[in-house]
Amino acid sequence: MSLEEDIREEARKVRRLQVVVSLVMNVVAQSDIPFEEAANLITETRQFALQMFPDKGATYDLIYAPRFRRLMAEKYRIV
Numbered sequence: 001m002s003l004e005e006d007i008r009e010e011a012r013k014v015r016r017l018q019v020v021v022s023l024v025m026n027v028v029a030q031s032d033i034p035f036e037e038a039a040n041l042i043t044e045t046r047q048f049a050l051q052m053f054p055d056k057g058a059t060y061d062l063i064y065a066p067r068f069r070r071l072m073a074e075k076y077r078i079v
Helices: 003-030 035-052 057-063 065-076
Strands: none
Touching (some): 003 065, 035 057, 057 065
């Protein structure tokens, strides 16, 4: 693969992850799903991200984990 193809592929994977994160956040925020199911969706989203970006767990934790924590705290009134 050329550098240009690698960059396009990386951008495609990033967009795909962003879509998945947005979908999960919307499902959790806008539905009546139980806490355990929401937590499971979030865990699966992280696993999905790590499948696409195996060495980027810390980056995921820095960018997406706080968003999910905030959402869960607001939705389920976790202190």
